[in-house]
């Protein structure tokens with residue numbers, strides 16, 4: 791018998807660097823987790839691959855997944871649906887492996903309701919000016935969309951109080967290191983490991 795995997799939820803305002811930090815984590819040495827690919831109705835950006843960056847689906851297809859209970863969580867974010875397919879998450883956790891979700895705040899709160907054992911990490915920008923700069927530099931959104939995202943971000947930062955950890959994304963390697971330390975520490979929490987020790991004591995009883 792193995793312990794169930796740990797659900798790690800990386801969230802925070804748009805443009806803070808969630809995608810960048812997630813990719814750095816996947817490319818780094820500490821890769822003891824599996825990334826859950828999200829589903830979305832937004833348009834594919836140049837260089838993105840269906841099934842790798844997202845499962846790109848039509849609105850009708852996405853709504854069908856919702857109706858048939860296929861989503862762990864979903865949110866409408868700036869005119870598009872984004873969500874986490876339930877099956878992959880469940881199967882991976884059941885097999886004893888950790889799962890990483892990279893999702894926005896409303897979705898993270900739905901996961902918090904359904905999976906209170908998860909580890910909820912809020913990625914913060916050093917400040918809102920820097921956030922706007924990053925969205926502008928990324929060059930994927932027009933000015934009106936950037937303004938919408940900044941307004942949403944201000945509302946999202948208030949949600950930090952519902953998380954377990956706040957990690958500032960000043961430098962990507964530092965943010966990655968902080969998150970990896972959190973994951974390592976969470977693995978040592980007594981409720982997570984107590985069964986292993988109970989098993990050990992049972993063996994002593996039998997000796």
Ligand SMILES: Nc1nc2c(ncn2[C@@H]2O[C@H](COP(=O)(O)OP(=O)(O)O)[C@@H](O)[C@H]2O)c(=O)[nH]1
Pocket residue numbers: 802803804805808809828829832863864865867872873874892893894895896897898
């Ligand atoms: N609730 C939810 N949000 C998601 C999911 N996947 C991605 N997001 C979030 O949706 C927002 C918009 O994503 P995207 O259009 O790719 O822009 P970017 O992440 O800012 O590059 C980001 O805050 C993502 O973290 C998901 O499965 N569920």
Ligand SMILES: Nc1ncnc2c1ncn2[C@@H]1O[C@H](COP(=O)(O)OP(=O)(O)O)[C@@H](O)[C@H]1O
Pocket residue numbers: 802803804805806807808809810811924925927928959960961962
């Ligand atoms: N620590 C950082 N310092 C400077 N720029 C960053 C940092 N992290 C991310 N960025 C840049 O900010 C922009 C938004 O990052 P992205 O990962 O797309 O954010 P999110 O997924 O949270 O929306 C990108 O252009 C990215 O290269």
